[in-house]
Amino acid sequence: MDEPAFALRDATVGIVGLGLMGGSLALALSERKACKRIVAVERNAATRAQALERNIVAQAGADLALVAQADVVVLATPVRTILDQLPLLGRTAHSGTIVMDLGSTKREIVEAMQALPEYLEPIGGHPMCGKESAGWDAADGSLFGNAAFVLTPLARTAAGTVAFTSELVVTLGARPLVLDASRHDRIVAAASHLPFALASALVTTANDRARADELVFALAASGFRDVSRLAASDTTMMGDVLLTNSRNVADAIRDCTRHLSALADLIERQDEAGLLSELDAAAVRRRSLFR
Amino acid sequence: MDEPAFALRDATVGIVGLGLMGGSLALALSERKACKRIVAVERNAATRAQALERNIVAQAGADLALVAQADVVVLATPVRTILDQLPLLGRTAHSGTIVMDLGSTKREIVEAMQALPEYLEPIGGHPMCGKESAGWDAADGSLFGNAAFVLTPLARTAAGTVAFTSELVVTLGARPLVLDASRHDRIVAAASHLPFALASALVTTANDRARADELVFALAASGFRDVSRLAASDTTMMGDVLLTNSRNVADAIRDCTRHLSALADLIERQDEAGLLSELDAAAVRRRSLFR
Numbered sequence: 001m002d003e004p005a006f007a008l009r010d011a012t013v014g015i016v017g018l019g020l021m022g023g024s025l026a027l028a029l030s031e032r033k034a035c036k037r038i039v040a041v042e043r044n045a046a047t048r049a050q051a052l053e054r055n056i057v058a059q060a061g062a063d064l065a066l067v068a069q070a071d072v073v074v075l076a077t078p079v080r081t082i083l084d085q086l087p088l089l090g091r092t093a094h095s096g097t098i099v100m101d102l103g104s105t106k107r108e109i110v111e112a113m114q115a116l117p118e119y120l121e122p123i124g125g126h127p128m129c130g131k132e133s134a135g136w137d138a139a140d141g142s143l144f145g146n147a148a149f150v151l152t153p154l155a156r157t158a159a160g161t162v163a164f165t166s167e168l169v170v171t172l173g174a175r176p177l178v179l180d181a182s183r184h185d186r187i188v189a190a191a192s193h194l195p196f197a198l199a200s201a202l203v204t205t206a207n208d209r210a211r212a213d214e215l216v217f218a219l220a221a222s223g224f225r226d227v228s229r230l231a232a233s234d235t236t237m238m239g240d241v242l243l244t245n246s247r248n249v250a251d252a253i254r255d256c257t258r259h260l261s262a263l264a265d266l267i268e269r270q271d272e273a274g275l276l277s278e279l280d281a282a283a284v285r286r287r288s289l290f291r
Numbered sequence: 292m293d294e295p296a297f298a299l300r301d302a303t304v305g306i307v308g309l310g311l312m313g314g315s316l317a318l319a320l321s322e323r324k325a326c327k328r329i330v331a332v333e334r335n336a337a338t339r340a341q342a343l344e345r346n347i348v349a350q351a352g353a354d355l356a357l358v359a360q361a362d363v364v365v366l367a368t369p370v371r372t373i374l375d376q377l378p379l380l381g382r383t384a385h386s387g388t389i390v391m392d393l394g395s396t397k398r399e400i401v402e403a404m405q406a407l408p409e410y411l412e413p414i415g416g417h418p419m420c421g422k423e424s425a426g427w428d429a430a431d432g433s434l435f436g437n438a439a440f441v442l443t444p445l446a447r448t449a450a451g452t453v454a455f456t457s458e459l460v461v462t463l464g465a466r467p468l469v470l471d472a473s474r475h476d477r478i479v480a481a482a483s484h485l486p487f488a489l490a491s492a493l494v495t496t497a498n499d500r501a502r503a504d505e506l507v508f509a510l511a512a513s514g515f516r517d518v519s520r521l522a523a524s525d526t527t528m529m530g531d532v533l534l535t536n537s538r539n540v541a542d543a544i545r546d547c548t549r550h551l552s553a554l555a556d557l558i559e560r561q562d563e564a565g566l567l568s569e570l571d572a573a574a575v576r577r578r579s580l581f582r
Binding site: 128129130147148150177179183184186187188190191192194195196197198199200201202203204205206207208209213215216217218219220221222223224225226227228229230231232233235236238239242243246247249250252253254255256257259260261263264265267268270272275276278279280281282283285286287289290 | 419420421438439441468470474475477478479481482483485486487488489490491492493494495496497498499500504506507508509510511512513514515516517518519520521522523524526527529530533534537538540541543544545546547548550551552554555556558559561563566567569570571572573574576577578580581
């Protein structure tokens with residue numbers, strides 16, 4: 001199957017979890033009238049009511065069985081919830097259904113997808129975008145605009161499924177990037193999970209000091225604000241992310257603490273040349289990014 | 292002398308260095324017509340020409356001797372340049388001149404101010420604001436708006452000088468905060484210098500990994516962008532800052548690496564309860580800041 005068996009515009013899309021990611025997906029598809037209909041599985045009754053009332057989804061319920069109607073199921077729950085839901089989905093989804101997820105780590109999810117019945121079409125997905133605010137209220141149909149969107153096919157995934165999900169990604173305004181799940185997890189450990197760990201440790205360090213001096217946070221300006229922003233992220237989601245990518249994340253944190261210790265040594269030794277060489281290399285690199 | 296000997300509106304203000312900070316000060320005073328005139332010492336001829344042409348300063352030159360005209364001198368150069376300029380200033384400024392600086396560390400500067408002739412009125416200053424872009428082109432008259440602005444008087448500083456500089460700070464739209472120089476340096480090590488070190492070490496870590504996998508920066512999204520932003524700061528300025536606050540900065544970095552190592556251990560041990568307890572404490576604290 002090199003061509004998709006059906007087109008997105010004719011498909012019923014089942015979204016599991018109307019949080020920041022799932023809610024933004026529902027909004028993006030609905031605003032673009034990109035698919036036939038959306039059915040949503042969401043445990044929060046108020047969120048379901050709003051999504052129905054605003055005609056974003058055609059049907060909504062708390063039971064995963066609702067995805068039996070879907071041609072494409074997108075799991076948009078925290079990573080370990082996705083790992084729990086995948087086996088249940090195998091007993092619910094109809095033959096030929098594309099099963100995708102939006103989890104931030106991919107290796108464990110792709111392994112769990114491997115165990116799905118043969119008549120399902122699994123593929124991992126990870127949009128490289130986010131906000132520190134979580135939940136339906138933060139959802140935004142333009143969240144995926146211009147973002148890289150990683151797709152991690154399994155060996156069993158049909159070429160047509162890769163083509164279909166790539167088209168879906170392009171429809172959302174994002175750029176599809178097909179990657180091996182293990183490579184994805186190694187990369188995001190440094191590019192995404194490490195920044196979160198640094199933000200959290202910065203707040204913990206400053207908070208310790210604030211116990212001895214109440215002015216610590218009074219002197220925290222835009223630099224502290226930007227570096228610490230991610231610490232306010234949804235910790236349930238981030239805990240899952242870190243624990244399902246533990247080896248890579250621990251390695252990235254330890255590499256970074258070595259660089260930090262080296263900086264502390266250079267500063268303590270008043271080694272100006274050594275310090276400036278480290279800082280300059282990072283400054284030049286950073287200025288070349290995000291133009 | 293509990294009252295200032297002169298008013299800001301009658302004063303000639305000498306600004307040494309028309310970079311981001313000095314240039315923003317010149318613009319802020321000039322836009323508000325807050326003082327009688329501004330004279331500037333700046334080594335870049337093009338910057339001097341622009342400041343004169345746009346009528347921001349009345350006079351500009353490369354020689355520090357120009358500040359002989361000033362009633363208030365503000366040193367807005369990197370910290371170690373300030374340390375070099377202070378003794379020269381002692382031979383140039385006229386009696387009763389208020390000598391202030393905008394350096395990011397205060398203990399060494401205040402110690403050097405202690406050696407100024409008795410007929411000068413020194414006080415340290417540090418506006419808690421900034422940008423990662425440096426220089427005259429980045430200067431902005433609204434830079435100080437709403438920022439905390441630390442003033443560090445010496446034992447010898449007259450009450451009238453504290454009152455005068457507090458009024459200057461309020462005129463800039465900032466909030467004066469009178470602090471001991473050593474306490475200032477301890478606080479900013481955690482609130483400002485540590486965030487810079489984390490940003491720089493993050494870029495170094497990611498850059499190492501980018502040598503093995505060219506997609507590392509392709510997957511760097513808004514989280515990485517925010518945490519790494521400060522790494523692009525002016526490294527000459529930041530090198531001075533770190534090296535003139537070395538003990539405090541090294542301590543803050545080492546405290547933070549201990550917290551990071553603790554996170555790596557919890558992640559590696561799959562200690563979910565321990566990990567969430569650390570992350571939640573930081574998340575709650577961060578959400579309470581910057582409302």
